[in-house]
Amino acid sequence: MVTATVFDASEALLDQLRQALGNGTPLRIQGSNSKAFLGRDSAGEIIDTRVHRGIVSYDPTELVVSVRTGTPLAELQAVLDAAGQMLACEPPSFGAGATLGGMLASGLSGPRRPWAGAVRDFVLGTRIISGTGQHLRFGGEVMKNVAGYDLSRLMAGSFGCLGLVTEVSLKVLPKPRQCLGLSLEMPAERALARLAEWGQQPLPISAACHDGRHLHLRLEGGEGSVAAAHDRLGGEPLDDVYWTRLNEQQLAFFDPGLPLWRLSVPHNTPALELPGEQLLDWGGAQRWLRSDAPAERIRGVVGAVGGHASCYSHGLLDSPFQPLAPTLLHYHQRLKAQLDPQGIFNPGRLYAEF
Template identity: 60%
Template sequence: MSETYASPRDRDASAELGEQIRQADATRAPLRIVGGDTRGFFGRTVEGTPLSLAAHRGITHYDPVELVVSVRAGTPLAELEAALEAEGQMLACEPPRFGEASTVGGMIATGLSGPRRPWAGAVRDFVLGTRVIDRAGRELRFGGEVMKNVAGYDLSRLMVGAQGTLGVVGEVSMKVLPKPAASASLHLDMPLEKALDRLTEWGRQPLPITAAAYAGGALHLRLEGGSSSVAATRERLGGDDLEDGFWQALRDLRLPFFADDARPLWRLSLPNHTPPLALAGDTLFDWAGAQRWLKSDADAEEIRAAASRVGGHATCLGTRDAEGPPQGAAEPFTPLAPVIAKYHRRLKAELDPNGIFNPGRLYGDF
C-alpha cells in the first residue's frame, strides 16, 4: 500500500474481534454488529452485545492501475472515497453514506447503491473478495482481487446485503472505476407520464445518462462521459442546470421530499418501465423509475401486494422525526416465499448454527 493512503488511525483489530466472536459462540451470546451505526434503521432491531468494527480500519492495498482496492470494514466511506478521488477514481455504485461515520462494512452489509446503480451496477457487482471472521473467530478469505478469481459459489457477494447475519466481514476487495471526464446535470419541467415515456425512449439510445429521477414536477438527469458526448446530449435534451449536490442529497435521503413526516417511508424496487402504482401518498421516482420512494399511510400489506403484482418488492424504512435517516420499522422487509425462506434458514444454520450474528436483523426467525 502506498504511504499516501496510510493513516495513523489504521489498525488491524481482527484478532480482538475474533476472540470476542469465539467467546460469544461458545456461550451462545448474540452479537449486534456495528460500525458507524448510520444504517441502523435499515433492518429489524437486534438485541445483543455490541461488536464494534470502528477500530478495524485502513486501506490495506490500492492499485490505481489495476483498479482494485482492499479496505477494512471499519474504514469510513468518506476516507476511502477521498483516497480514490486523489487518483481520479470512484466507487461506481455510489453507496449512500447517511452520515460521516458511515463505513465500508455498512455499505457491504446493507448492499444499498446510489443513483448510478442501473447504469453502473450494484455494490455486489464490484466485490472481488472478502475476509470474513467466522463463528470460531477464524479469518477466512473468499474470492480474490481480480475478476477472474471469482468462481463457483460466490460467498463474498453473498455477504452483500446479508446484514451481518452470516458472519463478520472484516475486509473487502473491490473494483473501482475512473471518474468520468465530464459531467452535467439537467432539470426538465414536464409531467410524470411524459417523463417516464422519455426515459423509456432514451433508454434505447446510446446517451450518457447515469442518473434519472422525477421529483417536484420535473425530471432530473445526470450526464457523464466524454466532454463532446456530454455537451452534445446536453444541447439536444435542453432544460436548465440542476443545482449542485442534488444527487448526493438524493443518495443520502436528504432532499426536501425526505424531510420530517409522520408517514412511513417505503422503498419500492420495481421492474423497469412499471407504470405508477395506485397507492395513496407521495412518490419520488429514482433509477429511471425502477426505485421509488413512497411516503404513505397505506396498509403495509396493500403496499407490498401492489409491488408484488408487478414483480417487485417493498421495504419499509420507518418514519422521521428529526434530521438524519429514518427511525426504522418493526418489520421492514417483504416476507420471503416459503421455498426461498427454507434455503435462507439452511444457510444461516450452516454458517451460524448458534445464531450469534445479528439474530433477527432480517427476519424474526433468521
C-alpha cells in the same frame, strides 16, 4: 498505497466471538450505526468494527482497492478522489462516520446504480469471521469467472447475519471527465416513457429522478458526448449537489412525516396507483413512497408488477423488509446455518426467522 491510520484488530474480534460462542451470547455487529434505522432491532453484545481499519492495498493502475471494514467510507472516498477514481455504485452514508462494513452489509447503491451496477457487482473478495470462529477468505482481487456462487457477493445486503466481514476488495472506476445535470419539466407518466425510449439509445445518462413535476438527469462522459446529449435533450442546468442530497435522503421529500417506503420495481414499470407522494429514482426502478397506507396494500400493488417494498421508517413494522417466499426463506435459513450455526451474529436483524 495505504492510509496513515491502519490497525489490524482481527485477533481481538476473533477473541470476542469465541467468548460469545462459549457463553452463548449473541453479537450485534456495529460500525458507526448510521444504518441502524434499517431492518429489525437485534439484541446482543456490541462488537465494534471501527477498531479494525485502514486501506490494506490500493493500486490505481489495476483499479482495485482492499480495505478493512471499520474504515470510514469518507476516508476511502478521499483517497480514491485524489487518484481520479471512485466507487461507481455511489453508496449513501447516512452519517459522517459511515464505514465500509456498513456499506457492504446494507448493500445500498446510489443514483448511478442502473447504469454502473450495485455494491455487490464491485465486490471481488472478502475476509469473513464466521459463526464457527474461523477467519475465512473468499474470492480475490481480480475479476474472473468462477464455478459456483460467489459467497463474497452474498455479504452485500446481508446486514451482518452471515458473519463479520473484516476486509473487502473492490473494483473502482475512473471518475467521468465531464458531468452535467439537467432539469426538464414534465409529468411522471411522460418521464417514464421518455426514459424507456432513451434507454434504447446511446445517451450518457448516469442518473434520472422525477420529483413529481420535474425530470432530473445527470449526463456523464466525454465532453463531446455530454454536450451533444445536452443539445438534444435540452433542459435547465441542475446543481450537482442535488444528487448527493437525493442519495443521502436530504431532499425535502424525505423530511419526517408519513412513513417512508422504498419500492423496487422492474424497469419500464408504469406509474403505481398508491396513496401518498412518490419520488422516482434509478430511472423509475426505485421509487420512494410517503404513505400511511397499510403495508398489505402497498406490498400487494408492488408485488403485482413483480417488485418488492421495504419500510424505511424504523419500528413501524415487525417485518420492514419484504417477507420472503417459503422456498427462499428455507435457503436463507440453510445458508445461515452453515456460516453461523449458533445464530450468534445479528439475530433477527433481517427477519425474525434467522
